[in-house]
Amino acid sequence: MTSAIRIRPRVDAVDSALGRVPIAQLDLGGIPRGAVLLLSAGGDFEADAAQHLNELATHGYEGIAADLDAIEGTDGQLVEVVGSLLGHLRRRDWEDEQVGIIGYGLGGHLALLSSARFGLGAAISVSPTTMTTGDDHLSAAMVALASRIRTPWLGMFGEDDPAVTATAGDELDTTLRDHAPVFTQLVRYPGVGADFHRPSSESIEIAASYDYWQRTVEWLNLRVQPRLTPLAIAWNERRSLS
Template sequence: MDIAFPRIEPAIEQFLFAQGSRRSLPVARIRLGGVPRGAVIVLCDTGALERDAAGIMNGLVEHGYESVAVDLSPTADVDGAGVHVPSERELLDDVAVLLGGWVERGWSAEQVGLVGNGFGGRVALLAAAEFELGAAVSVVPSEVVPLSPRTPWLGLLAGQDQAASPDDVKRLRARLHDAPVYTELVTYPGVAGDFHFQSRETTAHAAAFDAWQRTVEWLDRRVVPRPTPLAREWRRRSESA
């Protein structure tokens, strides 16, 4: 019997990345009671926080993950002086700020995962090469950067995505081969780069379904679950026996 989970509307708040890009950005949050399985940072595509975040975050809730979502792509300066294009260092500092928020809630690095789409997928790959976390997933990253991840990384590419040329993918595969952690790169032939949210066509719908299944399985296998109070008590008794 299928169980319909109630939809949770994420809380949206304006957050100042004072220690990162020093931008003020809207951040969506879903916090769970009890003992969640893990924590996830959702890195949205450019301009897609309102469109994508709630659906992805509710999908993660169904598997026991609380999450925070943000769009770290270039933004207009508050003073109207133009567009702020964050450097890679600023993007990584922003991710570090978000990770710090999870640490304050009692999560350790191996209990946190990253999921990024489009521009966020590029940031997820950058972060996977910078931090040692539980898991990271990049869905059709806006740029295929040849890096060697330190976090187990899953890349999901579209075969007809112009942002991922065959040469770029070849260079990335070469770096992944030398990575100190397990990685996997999947390409869906015959679909465009927007397959993960525009999936009316049969092939794209199948790719979107498979990509989500792979994303959840990647997190479940590699993000270390937080032990429940009963598990902690059992461990304490076993160690003292």
Template sequence: MRDFHEPLLQFMHELADDGWLVGAPHLFHRQPPDQYSPVFGQELFDDAEATRTWLSEHGVDADCVGIIGFDSAGTAAAHVATERAYGAAVSIAPHGIREPLTNDATPLLKVIPYLQTPWLGIFGEDDPKTPPDDVQELRNAALRAPVATLLVDYPGLAHRPDDGFGMESWHDVDDIDEFANEFSPDSSVTAAKQHIFEWFDSNLR
């Protein structure tokens, strides 16, 4: 069983504290214990649907189910959002914009216009895996989707679920000291989190 590192666990607790029921599917259950290759294609869609079924059995309406992922899992969340209609989807630092991550994946530029789920994409301007020009092209492609989309980017890499993406940064972006650098890591992670919570609130509540 794969362990989640502390910032992700803290973020799950934040979601739960805000009233959300969090389900984290074990996408790697078909692989050897020491292998964690990204999961795409039908296996991904089956696992996502199994998770939605589990949530439904625990009292969550189907249109109140959101999906979220970071890095390659963010790419996976976007793929799921194009395959089936969920309440909302969020991808943080999803790569594979121009080139597929695996043989079972498709470049995001090709699938994003077919989104069936309102989608929020969060990017860092200094992330070498998501160059700003690629993100802008993805933003243009998302405009062709029949659902609401929003792509935001921040300086640096603080938008990612690394150390610092924990409880200490959970507050409203308006609460940041007015003299603080608006491009500081704390400002970026707080704004990114606020985007996530507001996206879920507006589409799932």
């Protein structure tokens, strides 16, 4: 995932109920296709944010990446933080259906929770945490969440990720198919762990990383509603008058 031209994201912070959240922001001129909120915790935030935001920009998406590493609170409080970040995007006139959310680790957990709170265009969780109970089964909170999901959700896991055991993954798949009111999909990559999406020299991890990013872009392109151009708006207004 190497961009031909790299734009340095602007560093800023967003106020939330749990304090100021560091962000990296990449705004595009013209008529961007959509907007994306990236949620991450841990790792090299500055480098990861620049890479992902630039890769998304090549597909027409502007957005912000939020560093949740130092933000602590309950699930409900953290979802409110996501709401503050979405509010920051809305100040650039993005409607919820024109926004996708992508989360990694804790951010992946919050992307799933947010899919039940906000009616966004698309939600994607990569190696989400806090999915299981002590006996490796899917947590009751995740079971209860399934029937409330409002945003089409894609979950991607490494088969060897201890945060999402095979038992929990099967239970999540069944629960979503039986109860989710919107389309959801699970993808499990064999032979890799939670870091399958990061650069690696191992061929099996390279294949998983490539596939996960292709699926991510396709999920956004299929479900995030594009922003209308001025000509499209004028045409709609003419049709409504006639």
